[in-house]
Amino acid sequence: MTGSMFMQGKASAILGEAIVRLVDNGRVYGFSHPPVNEIYEYIAKKGIFAPAFSIKEMAEIGLGISTAGKRTFVITSGTGIYDCMEAISYATSYEVPFLSIHIGKSIPGFGNPYPYQGDLEILKAGDFPPIIFCPYMVDEIPFLLSQMVELSERYRHPAVFYLDSALLNMTGGADLNLKVPEASWGLRTEKRVISSIYLEVRDMEKRLSGLKEKYNLIRKEARSHLYMMEDAEYVVVAYGICAYIAKKAVDELRLMDIKAGMINPVILSPLSDLNGQFVRAKKIYVVEMSNGQLYRYIKGYVGGVEMKTYNAYGGLIPDKGGLIDYIKGSL
Secondary structure: OOOOOEEEEEHHHHHHHHHHHHHOOOOEEEOOOOOOHHHHHHHHHOOOEEEOOOHHHHHHHHHHHHHOOOOOOEEEEHHHHHHHHHHHHHHHHHOOOOEEEEEEEEOOOOOEEEEOOOOHHHHOOOOOOOEEEOOOOHHHHHHHHHHHHHHHHHHOOOEEEEEEHHHHOOEEEEEOOOOOOOOOOOOOOOOOOOOOOOOOHHHHHHHHHHHHHHHHHHHOOOOEEEEOOOOOOEEEEOOOHHHHHHHHHHHHHHHOOOOEEEEEEOEEEOOOOOOOOOOOOOEEEEEEOOOOHHHHHHHHHOOOOEEEEEEOOOOOOOOHHHHHHHHHHHO
């Protein structure tokens, strides 16, 4: 679907409008709970929302619609992603583009609606995790969502649009001139039956080998934003709202003649090849709202460079001034 439109407002409304345009006269089933209610309210006013009795039912309906060749989204937050992981696993095996939007909020348990990034290791679990896109500014949301749809449908692989509730509540403007091909998949077998069960071990091995080859192709699509990295000696790695804050901190550190730079993974899974990005680095600072999940994720790319973490928990957002002081104090 295409159409030119620049929209000002809250990120939740901009995301809602992007969903409306990308679904293209389809339907989105969902189960309302904080902080995704505003997205559902927006798309309900546009006439494309239908309630489900539970998150698990929502995921199963979404999988059925996707398998039949119709584009839809499932929208979750916090622990809701656990009830969607089974559908994501089936979509991986069926090779259908199952599209999810997940809002990170403070966990464990149902938690509170405040921002958190404690879901990364859940989302990228397993041998063939979904493709994970993550914006860090409001104006990125429609473009990256349409990019995710295109990539998911081209490779027939599930994908998750992952953002925290802080970004969801930011205001800004975004271009909604979205260009995504019409849906063109469906059942791949002439029997019109899909199964993920292969009782013969050799058949299952062959099936997984095919998925591995496809996932290696998806790895080539991975990308990261590199900011001030040409001569960076002090590298900040962050995603989501943390990257938004880190970029501003890098700008101020540069004014202090500190050669700071930032790496922001746009696609968190598969992660882009970061080898070679830290050759000039003296120290690396991982900024995140979790207990070191991003830190553990990128550690294998770092080599012998000293790594430090700057974390926030429970719904708190990293403080720009505190981050600057932390970096200056560690030099």
